[in-house]
Amino acid sequence: MSEEPGSALDGPVSDTDRAYTVRLELVDQPGELLNALRPIAENGGNLLSVFHERGHLTPRGHIPVEVDLEATPERFERIVDALRENGVNVVRAGADRYGEQLTVVLVGHLVDTDLSDTLSQLERATSATVADFSLRLAREEGDSVTSARVRLDAEAGTGREVLDALREVAAEKELTVVEPLVEVSP
Amino acid sequence: MRLAVVGAGVVGRAVVDLAASYGHDVVAVADSSSSVVAPNDETLAPDSVLARKSEEDVVGDDAPEAALDADYDVLVEATPTTLGDAEPGYGHAVAALEHDRHVVLANKGPVAERYDDLRAVEHDSAGRVLFEATVGGAIPAVTTIDDLGPAHVTAVRGVLNGTANFVLTRMAAEGLDYEHVLAEAQDLGVAEADPSFDVEGTDAALKCVILANVLYGGGYSLADAEVEGIDGLPTESLSLAAEDGMTVRLIGSVEDGVIRVGPRLVPEHGTLAVSGTRNIVQIETDHAGRLNISGRGAGGPETATAVLADVGRLSRPDDA
Known part of the structure; x- marks a missing residue:
């Protein structure tokens, strides 16, 4: 889904436009996506792309949608405000977000220790959001050790901080964190 | 160089075996229960030491400590790595340094657990401590x-x-x-x-x-x-x-x-x-x-290669 460039309120896209990525979490209801996109055009944003991961839920049970758009910083702020006024959950917004992607593997009694709580704690403690996760049960019966691969989007330069926080959360639940060796630089 | 090799495990035995091909002589070998020391200016025949080790599980008839009193230039310390006080390896290294002899370690204990102590002893000695073999076997880290x-x-x-x-x-x-x-x-x-x-x-x-x-x-x-x-x-x-x-x-x-x-x-x-x-x-x-x-990163000849590289450095004092 995209719009013609320059469809913003004030004519052509100005030099001060910047690219932004907005990550939204939508409730799975008809019309939610449209509801979310309308404030972008109405406030002079230029929609570049919408990535709608249907069938994929965040740990909170929402549908993650990633929107790329161009706007001036002032307009962008208005867009984010308008989205929030419309009741759309804006998880992350900014041009300099998602500078780092971290993939970790968690090992332990993930289900018994409430994996979604583990990930929520991490999201609360840091700038990171859970972009993706994949769970694998142990093959042996009677063993509740589970492995999960988790992809985290974090603000640029915060990779180490996120891993420190993850280690702390994991230690409380006696989970093993297989960290990436070096966080990818922005 | 004249080598005293303490420790006759995989690494110690490989050092004994390969020393001559690097131009060095073995004058004493000790394992945990025995030792053999070459008389006067002579050197040991590696094959006979290794044969006795494999047949009788001893290297000679003397007490292990005798190897430390031999007339050597470099002590090769290849006893098993121990934690904490790093003994007996640490004590062997100190004994050599106190006699102003060089020490080449294959044993990680002394440089992992008591690095500062060992360097202090080295400071007061004419001997030096090298330990390339302790990290990554043959890799020159x-x-x-x-x-x-x-x-x-x-x-x-x-x-x-x-x-x-x-x-x-x-x-x-x-x-x-x-x-x-x-x-x-x-x-x-x-x-x-x-x-x-x-x-x-x-x-x-x-x-x-x-x-x-x-x-x-x-x-x-x-x-x-x-x-x-x-x-x-x-x-x-x-x-x-x-x-x-x-x-x-x-x-x-x-x-x-x-x-x-x-x-x-x-x-x-x-x-x-x-x-x-x-x-x-x-x-x-x-x-x-x-x-x-x-x-x-491991293995007898591989680790011995690093040990003998250190011995080589010591035999070229100008670039050691």
Whole structure:
């Protein structure tokens, strides 16, 4: 889904436009996506792309949608405000977000220790959001050790901080964190 | 150089076997229960020492301590690594230094657990201590850092335990579980009967501690390392990593004064994902980017190669 460039309120896209990525979490209801996109055009944003991961839920049970758009910083702020006024959950917004992607593997009694709580704690403690996760049960019966691969989007330069926080959360639940060796630089 | 070799395990025996081909003489050999010392200016015949060791499990008729009193230039300390006070290896090294003799260590204990103590004794001695063989077997890690200048090295990391690496490689390649692969490694002689030192990360951590001591001029022991092993890692964690183009390696790192050892995700076909018992040391430098040195990190002749390289340095005092 995209719009013609320059469809913003004030004519052509100005030099001060910047690219932004907005990550939204939508409730799975008809019309939610449209509801979310309308404030972008109405406030002079230029929609570049919408990535709608249907069938994929965040740990909170929402549908993650990633929107790329161009706007001036002032307009962008208005867009984010308008989205929030419309009741759309804006998880992350900014041009300099998602500078780092971290993939970790968690090992332990993930289900018994409430994996979604583990990930929520991490999201609360840091700038990171859970972009993706994949769970694998142990093959042996009677063993509740589970492995999960988790992809985290974090603000640029915060990779180490996120891993420190993850280690702390994991230690409380006696989970093993297989960290990436070096966080990818922005 | 005239060598006294203390410790007649895989490494000690290989040093005895190979010394002559590097132009050095063995004048004394000791194991834990016996020793043999060449009379006066003579040298020992390596074959007969090694034959007696394999047939009778002793190297000679003297008490082990006699080797320390022999007339040697370099003491090769190749007794098993011990933690804490690092004895008896530490005591052997001190005895040599107090006689103004050089020491070449294959035993990690003295430089991992008592680096500062050992350097203090060395300071008052005409002898020197070299220990290339303690990190990464044949890989010249310590010397390379020394040559680059520790102040110009910003980080060192790598795969420093062949047993753990073998287990991870097999688990990922065959989808086999940890216990199965470990048993296989034991059958192949890749893992010890008690593999805890390797799979719990202690061995890799000791090597990182030694590198930290070289990088920062001492001050580190095993207690300063944050260590996690690979024991009990589920196969599923490796297959999840593989789906993302990654694999798991037991990585040790020394960076910003912090020593860490633990399972890490690395690119499946990346430089650090060496396979089998291979080791790799990756050195980050200020002015020359990244250096990778990989090779055999353990084994008798491999480790003896590093020991004899140190002996070679000592025999060229101008560049040692």
